[in-house]
Amino acid sequence: MSGRERLLIIGGDAAGMSAAAQARRRAPAEKLEIVAFEKGDFTSYGACGLPYYVAGRIDDPEELVSRSAEQHRANGIDVRMRHEVVAVDLDECVVRVRDLEAGSEEVEPFDQLVFANGAEPIRPQFPDVDAEGVHGIQTIGDGIALREHDVSEHLGDRAVVVGGGYIGLEMAEAMHERGMSVTVVEASRQPMSTLDEDMGALVAEAIRKIGLELQTETRVQAFDTDDHGHVRAVVTEHETIPADIVVLGIGVRPSVGVARDAGVEIGPSGGVKTDRRMATSVPGVWAAGDCVEVFHRVSRRPVTIALGTHANKQGRVVGENATAGYATFAGVIGTAITKVCAYEIGRTGLNEKEAREAGFEFVAATIESTTRAHYFQGSPEITVKVLAEKRSGRLLGAQIIGREGAAKRIDVMAAAIWDEMAADEFVELDLGYAPPFSPVWDPTLIAARKAASML
Amino acid sequence: MSGRERLLIIGGDAAGMSAAAQARRRAPAEKLEIVAFEKGDFTSYGACGLPYYVAGRIDDPEELVSRSAEQHRANGIDVRMRHEVVAVDLDECVVRVRDLEAGSEEVEPFDQLVFANGAEPIRPQFPDVDAEGVHGIQTIGDGIALREHDVSEHLGDRAVVVGGGYIGLEMAEAMHERGMSVTVVEASRQPMSTLDEDMGALVAEAIRKIGLELQTETRVQAFDTDDHGHVRAVVTEHETIPADIVVLGIGVRPSVGVARDAGVEIGPSGGVKTDRRMATSVPGVWAAGDCVEVFHRVSRRPVTIALGTHANKQGRVVGENATAGYATFAGVIGTAITKVCAYEIGRTGLNEKEAREAGFEFVAATIESTTRAHYFQGSPEITVKVLAEKRSGRLLGAQIIGREGAAKRIDVMAAAIWDEMAADEFVELDLGYAPPFSPVWDPTLIAARKAASML
Numbered sequence: 001m002s003g004r005e006r007l008l009i010i011g012g013d014a015a016g017m018s019a020a021a022q023a024r025r026r027a028p029a030e031k032l033e034i035v036a037f038e039k040g041d042f043t044s045y046g047a048c049g050l051p052y053y054v055a056g057r058i059d060d061p062e063e064l065v066s067r068s069a070e071q072h073r074a075n076g077i078d079v080r081m082r083h084e085v086v087a088v089d090l091d092e093c094v095v096r097v098r099d100l101e102a103g104s105e106e107v108e109p110f111d112q113l114v115f116a117n118g119a120e121p122i123r124p125q126f127p128d129v130d131a132e133g134v135h136g137i138q139t140i141g142d143g144i145a146l147r148e149h150d151v152s153e154h155l156g157d158r159a160v161v162v163g164g165g166y167i168g169l170e171m172a173e174a175m176h177e178r179g180m181s182v183t184v185v186e187a188s189r190q191p192m193s194t195l196d197e198d199m200g201a202l203v204a205e206a207i208r209k210i211g212l213e214l215q216t217e218t219r220v221q222a223f224d225t226d227d228h229g230h231v232r233a234v235v236t237e238h239e240t241i242p243a244d245i246v247v248l249g250i251g252v253r254p255s256v257g258v259a260r261d262a263g264v265e266i267g268p269s270g271g272v273k274t275d276r277r278m279a280t281s282v283p284g285v286w287a288a289g290d291c292v293e294v295f296h297r298v299s300r301r302p303v304t305i306a307l308g309t310h311a312n313k314q315g316r317v318v319g320e321n322a323t324a325g326y327a328t329f330a331g332v333i334g335t336a337i338t339k340v341c342a343y344e345i346g347r348t349g350l351n352e353k354e355a356r357e358a359g360f361e362f363v364a365a366t367i368e369s370t371t372r373a374h375y376f377q378g379s380p381e382i383t384v385k386v387l388a389e390k391r392s393g394r395l396l397g398a399q400i401i402g403r404e405g406a407a408k409r410i411d412v413m414a415a416a417i418w419d420e421m422a423a424d425e426f427v428e429l430d431l432g433y434a435p436p437f438s439p440v441w442d443p444t445l446i447a448a449r450k451a452a453s454m455l
Numbered sequence: 456m457s458g459r460e461r462l463l464i465i466g467g468d469a470a471g472m473s474a475a476a477q478a479r480r481r482a483p484a485e486k487l488e489i490v491a492f493e494k495g496d497f498t499s500y501g502a503c504g505l506p507y508y509v510a511g512r513i514d515d516p517e518e519l520v521s522r523s524a525e526q527h528r529a530n531g532i533d534v535r536m537r538h539e540v541v542a543v544d545l546d547e548c549v550v551r552v553r554d555l556e557a558g559s560e561e562v563e564p565f566d567q568l569v570f571a572n573g574a575e576p577i578r579p580q581f582p583d584v585d586a587e588g589v590h591g592i593q594t595i596g597d598g599i600a601l602r603e604h605d606v607s608e609h610l611g612d613r614a615v616v617v618g619g620g621y622i623g624l625e626m627a628e629a630m631h632e633r634g635m636s637v638t639v640v641e642a643s644r645q646p647m648s649t650l651d652e653d654m655g656a657l658v659a660e661a662i663r664k665i666g667l668e669l670q671t672e673t674r675v676q677a678f679d680t681d682d683h684g685h686v687r688a689v690v691t692e693h694e695t696i697p698a699d700i701v702v703l704g705i706g707v708r709p710s711v712g713v714a715r716d717a718g719v720e721i722g723p724s725g726g727v728k729t730d731r732r733m734a735t736s737v738p739g740v741w742a743a744g745d746c747v748e749v750f751h752r753v754s755r756r757p758v759t760i761a762l763g764t765h766a767n768k769q770g771r772v773v774g775e776n777a778t779a780g781y782a783t784f785a786g787v788i789g790t791a792i793t794k795v796c797a798y799e800i801g802r803t804g805l806n807e808k809e810a811r812e813a814g815f816e817f818v819a820a821t822i823e824s825t826t827r828a829h830y831f832q833g834s835p836e837i838t839v840k841v842l843a844e845k846r847s848g849r850l851l852g853a854q855i856i857g858r859e860g861a862a863k864r865i866d867v868m869a870a871a872i873w874d875e876m877a878a879d880e881f882v883e884l885d886l887g888y889a890p891p892f893s894p895v896w897d898p899t900l901i902a903a904r905k906a907a908s909m910l
Contacts, residue, residue, distance in 0.1 A: 337887035428785035432792035
């Protein structure tokens with residue numbers, strides 16, 4: 001035989017196709033065959049862009065695709081769309097693949113395998129969750145279905161978003177922008193549960209100011225449907241909320257079914273267990289993206305975080321290691337940002353609950369400032385909260401909510417937390433200052449200064 | 456006697472009044488008398504806000520004052536306005552102060568002294584530099600004079616700005632916003648000489664796109680005046696440019712005359728020499744703000760940088776040390792940002808020339824990207840340049856030019872450079888990603904990745 005190796009990739013989104021592209025860059029086609037199976041209709045698409053497509057800010061869903069199947073093929077990667085890998089035999093080194101169009105199944109051999117299955121939306125277990133008009137929001141298909149719900153003909157349509165996390169709030173904004181009246185239903189005391197409750201309360205206030213209805217500490221119990229099986233209301237423990245359209249934004253969990261069934265080790269946080277090279281428990285088998293669990297550098301615990309940035313980086317690492325290179329994924333610190341209308345939200349590191357669970361004793365400092373010099377008319381407000389470890393002063397986490405210019409300020413705190421910088425060191429940083437961008441003391445510095453003074 | 460000590464402060468702007476306020480916080484009035492002499496009309500004002508006052512975005516110059524003389528007095532600081540310290544006798548521990556209103560002089564004793572004299576604009580040495588209509592831009596008085604030049608009655612007035620650095624470009628924007636036709640005259644090959652020429656060329660392009668006239672490699676030789684002694688043209692080596700108003704934005708140098716005459720050591724870069732506690736060469740004598748030279752953490756050389764952020768921090772350090780505390784100023788890395796109409800510019804660390812002078816061998820990587828996801832309509836462009844040391848990969852400097860969302864991205868690079876992070880470590884950072892704020896790979900990560908790949 002030719003001695004040509006075969007790398008199979010399960011999943012054609014960010015992680016899988018980054019792995020494929022990086023492997024392709026490093027190994028010529030005559031040495032390595034690369035086949036990627038994608039059960040959906042699109043490769044390498046930005047799922048995080050779906051709310052903006054639904055909102056009507058992007059006209060063509062293809063714009064969310066950063067590289068199409070054709071482009072990958074032109075690049076020497078054998079992409080098979082609408083092909084779902086349903087089982088893996090790690091002893092025989094073969095996968096069983098279903099052609100979703102033809103309905104047929106084939107067996108494909110591999111030398112190395114990459115799990116890049118992504119994540120799947122958590123679907124609540126109650127009556128009529130599959131009714132017409134109830135939408136998940138993960139695939140481009142979900143986005144198209146939501147967009148096709150023609151609001152222009154039904155101004156005043158009522159939308160209910162179940163879940164007040166990132167995707168829930170982004171979808172709420174999208175529906176609001178399209179002129180619907182939107183209610184967000186959240187089971188916790190505050191939306192955005194990756195923030196502390198005091199910061200979540202500011203998010204709640206902001207959401208209500210925008211004109212969205214928000215019901216916290218409210219569990220959905222069922223969906224009511226009309227005679228055609230279309231949703232017409234969301235039933236909570238408190239009341240029945242009329243709804244013409246429902247979006248499920250409860251979150252996602254790693255898709256690990258095929259990997260688990262194949263005997264690949266799943267970690268305690270529910271993702272495929274990986275080492276720093278993104279190797280799984282089985283030699284020659286790699287994993288990347290939303291389906292894996294990775295190391296959190298501050299808590300030192302395994303976590304699952306579904307985010308395109310990590311998926312891209314991990315995919316590159318896999319592509320390198322699968323071609324006899326050496327690359328590592330350094331872990332995460334849980335940085336996330338979002339925008340809800342005029343409000344910007346950011347977080348990084350550990351929140352209070354996470355810090356306590358990780359065994360830290362810490363101080364928490366919260367400050368209010370502006371994102372421009374105080375004398376600029378309508379200088380946008382910003383609230384910054386910082387956690388710092390007792391004794392060492394090490395920065396453990398930061399949370400931000402504010403208006404224009406607020407969210408991306410989380411990056412400088414992320415860099416400092418990444419490098420285990422102490423609050424009083426952070427205060428010394430030489431950050432950019434000019435009146436259109438910052439007060440003389442940047443809000444992040446003020447927050448760190450307050451934390452340092454509490455230590 | 457009472458044993459009450461006396462702290463005299465020369466200069467009532469950011470550095471001096473930060474020192475005063477911090478000292479006041481730490482020492483009660485019965486233990487420490489604090490007297491601050493300010494030769495001008497305002498304390499603690501944001502000189503960096505002057506362009507925005509001139510542009511008409513701020514209505515009352517008092518808004519630039521973050522704390523007035525009255526507020527400082529209410530806080531227990533004896534502020535004497537329009538008082539200029541003209542000489543210091545370090546043997547006798549007295550200063551000679553001129554009351555600019557009364558025209559009289561007094562002698563004031565001190566136990567400790569703070570030089571916070573600030574900087575003075577560089578005034579070119581050619582005919583008619585003091586003509587009517589030629590304005591400096593450093594004090595609120597300068598701003599008022601410029602603002603009083605009533606453009607509304609002279610639409611089409613021609614303004615010439617001498618100097619294409621930060622303050623020059625900010626003033627050019629201000630005059631442009633007020634409807635004047637503006638020409639910027641710059642002696643170097645590109646504006647913004649703290650950037651490398653390739654990045655400066657992008658600034659030049661942006662300035663011209665905005666509709667400002669820019670003449671580079673052009674030296675001003677004289678000003679022409681009319682019969683009333685008012686400027687009417689700027690004479691360069693190439694041509695005579697008609698001008699109804701001229702702004703000098705050539706830069707500033709530390710005001711060290713009084714300190715030098717008193718025998719305080721001046722450093723090689725031209726500022727008052729200070730140690731990490733902001734102590735001068737004379738015990739009990741401190742210095743802070745634009746008049747000092749400080750340590751550059753990357754080049755390891757002394758530099759003078761006139762910037763409110765440093766002045767504030769240094770003032771606090773002095774206030775602490777002058778009251779038997781211990782505080783240090785950690786140095787600078789030359790971070791600066793600005794905005795010229797829709798364009799944002801940032802820099803930190805060393806540029807190519809500075810890196811060579813400091814003895815570094817390095818690679819330079821420049822990339823183009825956007826500040827939002829690619830699929831956002833009109834996603835603002837950004838160019839990022841990164842320098843990284845050969846062998847170590849250590850980040851040495853970064854330069855940014857772009858539109859909305861560009862400039863403050865310099866902060867995360869500043870934090871990394873501060874901490875001596877290598878380019879390939881930087882690429883691993885967990886930075887905030889969401890489509891309204893960033894592509895999946897933040898432009899700063901792309902630039903660092905390119906630099907890392909060149910090493």
